Amino acid sequence: MTKAKPWFRMLLLFAAVVLGQPGASYAADDTDAVMKAHAAQDAAEHAARWKQLQQAIFGGRALADGGNIIKIEAPEHALDAALVPVTLTMNSTTPVKGVYLVIDNNPSPLASHFTFGPRADPHALKLRVRVNQYTFIHAVAETSDGKLFVSQQFVKTSGGCSAPVGTDDAAALKDIGLMKLHLLGSFTAGKPMQAQIMIRHPNFNGMQMDQLTRGYTPARFIRTVDASYDDAAIFHLDSDISLSTDPVITFGFVPDKKGTLKLVVSDSDKATFNHSFDVPAS
Amino acid sequence: MRRGRAVALACCVWLSAAAAAPVPEPQGYWTGPIHGPVAATLAGGSVIHTRKLAALLKRGAVLVVDVSDAPRRPANLAQQAPWLPLPHPVIPGAIWIPGAGGGSIPADVDQFFRARLALASGNDLSQPLVIYCHEQCWLSWNAAKRAISYGYRRVYWFPDGMEGWRAAGLATEVAQPQTPP
Numbered sequence: 090m091t092k093a094k095p096w097f098r099m100l101l102l103f104a105a106v107v108l109g110q111p112g113a114s115y116a117a118d119d120t121d122a123v124m125k126a127h128a129a130q131d132a133a134e135h136a137a138r139w140k141q142l143q144q145a146i147f148g149g150r151a152l153a154d155g156g157n158i159i160k161i162e163a164p165e166h167a168l169d170a171a172l173v174p175v176t177l178t179m180n181s182t183t184p185v186k187g188v189y190l191v192i193d194n195n196p197s198p199l200a201s202h203f204t205f206g207p208r209a210d211p212h213a214l215k216l217r218v219r220v221n222q223y224t225f226i227h228a229v230a231e232t233s234d235g236k237l238f239v240s241q242q243f244v245k246t247s248g249g250c251s252a253p254v255g256t257d258d259a260a261a262l263k264d265i266g267l268m269k270l271h272l273l274g275s276f277t278a279g280k281p282m283q284a285q286i287m288i289r290h291p292n293f294n295g296m297q298m299d300q301l302t303r304g305y306t307p308a309r310f311i312r313t314v315d316a317s318y319d320d321a322a323i324f325h326l327d328s329d330i331s332l333s334t335d336p337v338i339t340f341g342f343v344p345d346k347k348g349t350l351k352l353v354v355s356d357s358d359k360a361t362f363n364h365s366f367d368v369p370a371s
Numbered sequence: 372m373r374r375g376r377a378v379a380l381a382c383c384v385w386l387s388a389a390a391a392a393p394v395p396e397p398q399g400y401w402t403g404p405i406h407g408p409v410a411a412t413l414a415g416g417s418v419i420h421t422r423k424l425a426a427l428l429k430r431g432a433v434l435v436v437d438v439s440d441a442p443r444r445p446a447n448l449a450q451q452a453p454w455l456p457l458p459h460p461v462i463p464g465a466i467w468i469p470g471a472g473g474g475s476i477p478a479d480v481d482q483f484f485r486a487r488l489a490l491a492s493g494n495d496l497s498q499p500l501v502i503y504c505h506e507q508c509w510l511s512w513n514a515a516k517r518a519i520s521y522g523y524r525r526v527y528w529f530p531d532g533m534e535g536w537r538a539a540g541l542a543t544e545v546a547q548p549q550t551p552p
Binding site for chain 2: 123124126127138141142145146170194196197198199221222247294295296298305308309310312327329330357358
């Protein structure tokens with residue numbers, strides 16, 4: 090085939106992409122090789138990064154493939170980098186005592202560490218996080234015998250760290266610490282049920298620009314969340330600047346009888362917020 | 372072949388109709404969200420895309436400036452929390468001046484940006500400048516506009532950003548941020 094004019098080849102490439110056919114079949118030349126080399130370079134960088142993080146966070150402990158023990162779901166193309174939903178599903182025969190969520194390419198990669206207590210039903214967790222640039226997200230489950238299992242998902246989105254929180258800081262700080270609880274499903278004493286908490290908190294990470302003053306808004310973010318049922322722990326969460334604004338967390342717990350679900354949230358300004366909710370809702 | 376061309380053309384028309392219309396150039400600097408659809412033009416400067424930029428850089432004597440944000444470690448981050456920002460890749464030879472592309476910037480950053488450009492260009496306002504950050508990022512548009520306001524006559528804005536550069540398989544190198552003392 091004679092070399093087509095560049096503009097014409099561009100058109101063909103466009104058509105190929107739109108029709109869902111591999112562009113390479115039209116331009117089997119340097120473009121293909123460049124893309125392959127680029128993908129290989131990316132893969133090598135991602136692998137090197139994860140190796141660095143395994144060392145930094147888990148001190149080089151062995152991580153086994155998650156299999157059915159832990160699965161992570163997150164959208165491959167997230168619409169809003171500041172609100173990327175992540176769902177974790179755990180089905181271990183050995184109890185899971187904790188879960189780590191690592192957003193590899195965020196500057197502060199350890200986004201969350203959940204530790205489960207006696208009232209937890211650690212089979213599902215959902216939360217929303219900020220993603221700064223294209224990255225793998227790793228979910229690591231730690232079973233009660235101290236073994237680590239990992240599952241991963243690649244997410245293509247960027248800019249979550251500098252994305253502004255609403256239109257102005259005063260509005261974002263209004264109602265800080267307000268919480269809502271939704272019980273999902275019906276209450277049966279002794280049976281696991283799901284709950285969703287919503288916490289009003291801007292979770293400023295120090296990288297957002299105030300839309301009015303043009304300065305950087307000082308970091309103020311949630312450090313810990315403790316959920317308990319009649320004073321027995323459901324989970325303790327150590328979190329960080331990667332949690333989204335107004336965090337929403339869905340978790341499982343086992344109410345042995347009618348009781349009180351209590352939430353204690355503390356932030357980096359040493360503020361503490363407490364709320365208690367009747368279960369079932371009255 | 373003619374039929375293929377017609378299909379391709381139809382697809383292009385359909386694509387451009389479906390894509391979000393570019394944002395008109397703001398009067399002054401852009402003060403809205405940094406990430407999102409950007410303008411298609413820059414008054415007083417030129418827009419350059421990846422292929423042409425690679426060719427321009429081969430001819431040399433171009434000053435390339437990256438104005439992407441740098442990650443900032445919050446002072447109150449837990450001590451044991453790992454803080455591990457990725458190495459920052461730039462177009463080879465580029466200088467990285469985070470903060471130069473805000474909608475309005477503190478006087479010291481403005482002064483630093485101006486001085487750094489003057490130093491790198493040898494006080495030559497005819498020095499070609501290329502300014503970029505990420506795709507769909509207004510920081511580079513603002514910084515390019517600012518450089519034009521300093522009097523630079525050959526300012527290129529590169530809206531494809533680092534994502535466009537890397538997608539073309541072009542080389543990068545790691546840079547450290549340069550900020551006011």
